[in-house]
Amino acid sequence: MARKVLSGNSAQAYAARLARVQVVSAYPITPQTSIVEKIADFVASGELPAQYVKVESEHSALQVCLSASALGARTYTATSSQGLLLMHELLHWASGMRAPIVMGVVNRAVAPPWNIGADHTDTISQRDTGWLQFYAESNQEVLDTVLEAFRLAEDPAVRLPVMVAEDAFYLSHTVEPVDVPDPAQVDRFLPPREPHAVLVPGETARLGSFTGPDRYVDFRRQLARAVREVPRTLAEVEADYARVVGRDLGGPLPTYRADDADAVLLTMGTATTTARGVVDDLRAAGRKVGLAQLRLFRPFPDDTIRQLGVSVDRLGVVDRAYTFGPSGPVATEVGAALYGVSRRPLLTSFLAGIGGRDVTPHEVRRMFDTLLSDEPPSTHWEDLEEEAAVRG
Amino acid sequence: MAKLTIPAEEWMFSGHAACPGCGPALAMRLLLKGLGPRTIVSVPACCWTVIGTPFPTTALRVGVLDNAIEATGASISGLRAAADALGLADVTVVGFAGDGGTADIGLQALSGMLERRTDAIYAMYDNEAYMNTGVQRSGATPWGAWTTTTPVGPAARGKPEPKKDVMGIVLAHRPVYAATLSPSFPEDFDRKVELAKGLRGPRFLHIFAPCPPGWRFDSAETIALGRLATETGVFPLYEVLDGRLRITRKVSTLRPVSDYLAKQGRFQHLTPEEIARIEAQVRTDWERLLAREREDGPAPA
């Protein structure tokens, strides 16, 4: 284990190197670029003996990974925002072909207007493509999650592609101390990929193919089964990671001071760190508030959400994205998960940090105030309420 | 007695799903004869998606990877990268795509693959329209041809734009090898495939692939029609190796282009003037090809 000072983007690149990826392909987009530059350096220095295919678009980057994966190679790519949207058709191809591709995504706002700030709309709007989605709070978590992502993606029970998302600039371009495991540790945790259902030269096989309604549903059903296996497999993978590397990432929804809380705020990504500080301040002032960090958005951890739901009266969900639904996208999912439960919390949706706005401690404190007030649950454009509040 | 130069072994099963007289089926069959069993074929959405037969069957004895219609160039770059990473250096990677998937929606990925010098073969079978979706025009549909999206009526005369020069686009990327092939000339076809197989770097094969239902001709005439295409100068056979162009099927006197057009329903509406216009274009293109061949000169001994 070596402690290094790394940006989130460097953490992605170090993780890809430790995972001994065999084929990398990517196309540059701010703020992802330093990931692919760092990997280029690793390949140029001989530290990462991978095939690095520099392509003319993100669409081709994902196809390169997909086809390389179909021959059995371990593959990695990274993108942001418009690049991820351009990949959309191939995202479905990757999950449908059960290709265990790992992709770093630096969450960035979607144009128009052009904006390179942190915003989860890019990944959230790919929620139905069959990819697993993790959101990281810190650069350490980025590195650890990418390594876990390869294990999970290649697990025989899962065999699905995984995105590991990090907030633009707050993580991608901010450096923090990161403990980087030794290659020998990672090798113990993550052995070489064991190819399954891949093309073998000289053997008759077809991958992809076409079917009528009679068989198509079987493929979808198998996908559904694989997705359902994720929580159990994730628990195994995380236990293994804790054993070998010594860090436990806490499952799909780690909580903080939530057990006896009157109100809990659910966050994704870097807003979590800010909210944790506010929880400490409010607790010190005698207010019973807590926090839940949604690390895994796809598959959505319904069971874990329900467990949280029965123990809390007021739940607020912070969404760093607006996606035209009835509330923030994560809030909508949380609501759907809780609907069947007889004892469920009041649910309030906060849209905050849109397009790279800071989610400030002041703002988070007001969210808790709202939660603990008698205001009926609704959707708050928190960025604008904050602006109005600050202007006075 | 002439020696049969075409490998006898088949890598395509007889139980495929092509229409009778399908040019693309012949193209695949001949291509695989030349490439042999250690081949992986990437196939986008096109007629071959269906010709290859539905899950869990397959019409080819080699590995087949389906890919999105626009992604064949990138797909073969990925297959090559993986083959190299996994120590499978002897594998031949080939993309097999229609003219629509190549010249139109897949042109970017093709250009990318050529530019980054992917060590793979890209084969475009040219049936001159989007056939799988029911005969809509593509960039490779010739001028004047009827398709379902270039109908003929009082205000329309078939496709108003000329055929896209795919070979010209490809040659601008300076591939190590590019050639035009026709199943009607199987020895020439096979020689080019085997030559391409032995080279390293990006290689492009433009294969003439008549489509009886799409072009509206008798399915027994596919081979004869292909011969006419070359003998009239509509589809000349040539290759470009190391930048040097050589016509591989010399035609001393071109036959009138009407011999070729008259056999196909898609050209039935053309007037003598319109046919003369096509004839003039074919002859100009042919002269250009001869001039380029002269200019390039013979390959150094």
Ligand SMILES: Cc1ncc(C[n+]2csc(CCOP(=O)(O)OP(=O)(O)O)c2C)c(N)n1
């Ligand atoms: C992105 C996308 N757009 C459209 C289609 C529908 N589509 C399937 S095959 C095809 C035509 C392909 O034409 P071509 O490449 O010439 O091959 P052919 O069908 O003639 O064999 C089209 C448009 C698709 N599969 N994907």
